[in-house]
Amino acid sequence: MNRQPSGRGRPRSRSPLPLSLRRKPVPWDRQRPTWRDARPSLIASALKRAQARPSGNWYVVGAASDLDDSRPLARTVAGREVVVWRGSGGRLQAGPGVCPHLGAPLADSPVRCGTLVCHWHGLALDGSAFGGWEPFPAFDDGVLLWVRLDEVGGEEPLEAPVVPERPSPAHALSAVYEGTGVCEPEDVIANRLDPWHGAWLHPYSFVDLTVLGSPGGVDSPDRLDVEVSFKVAGRLVVPVRATFTAPGPRTVIMRITEGEGAGSTVETHATPLAPDERGRPRTAVIEAVVAASDRPGFAFVRRAAPLLRPLMRTTAARLWRDDLAYAERRWQLRSTARFPG
Ligand code: FES
Ligand SMILES: [Fe+2]
DSSP: OEEOOOTTOOOOOOOSSSOEEOSSOOOGGGSOOOTTTSOHHHHHHHHHHHHHSOOTTEEEEEEGGGOOSSSOEEEEETTEEEEEEEOGGGOEEEEESBOTTTOOBGGGOOEETTEEEOTTTOOEEOSSOBTTBOOOOEEEOSSEEEEEOHHHHOSOOOSSOOOOOOOOGGGEEEEEEEEEESSOHHHHHHHHTOGGGHHHHOTTTEEEEEEEEEOOSTTSOOOEEEEEEEEEETTEEEEEEEEEEEEETTEEEEEEEEETTTTOEEEEEEEEOOOOTTSOOOEEEEEEEEEEOOSTTHHHHHHTHHHHHHHHHHHHHHHHHHHHHHHHHHHHHHHTTOOOO
């Protein structure tokens, strides 16, 4: 990895308070342009390497907390209708979202005692194969729900998805944001592999961003180290160091490595959906923020989770409004052969 000189490249030491005051705030239009460092070829090769990593045909379909015992969660993944539900004992079940009898949309069918009961004629599916309906492997990692679609992925299947390392649930607070863009998963991943845009495109959230290292050669591990401050209000910021990695073709992880909330992760998963009515690809962004802190007050924060989760989702939604515009723009240019990369 090439280390690049950084004006602010000191490791952060732990301060008694998470907040810092920016001494000499740099106005948005006076910050250092990052376009020279954000080389299109560099982002493209990092993306290519991410796409070559195995996913084992696992797709994130939603948040574990969104699934209750009474209804399935339905998603169309790469044009295939998929339903997941909690079977007996809470075990995750998954399969095609089309009833094997006359094709009712199982998305609209209720779950009774762990069995998905078709609302057209009452056919009950307990998660085992029936009448041509074949279950899909499913995995609940405690934060996100995954389904394995071998026909869609076409890779060597893996027993379980590659779940990123996360802070222990007992000391963490998680929230999942979901959004949809007119683009392909690679456009979402390319956006996340460009951390250089952070303080330019999202000045309301990030300031003083420096990318400390970038992928060097073809064989180097992809890891982008970033020093950045999260904006709280006015000149109040939370400075951290974070690392971006792409462990699979549709996933990018940002992990805070130093500063407040070290160990916290932001996992971005891109899942292809069905095309829209104009035939354009659609992609779901399913992003899990798993926030951790060893500060004593964090126990109280966790108790306030029902209040904080919507706030965390709102923050992610604001960032993704701009990031999806970036990803959609990238797809538009690619699809009309105007992409400069
Ligand atoms: S369509 Fe589902 S039971 Fe008839
Ligand atoms: Fe962004």
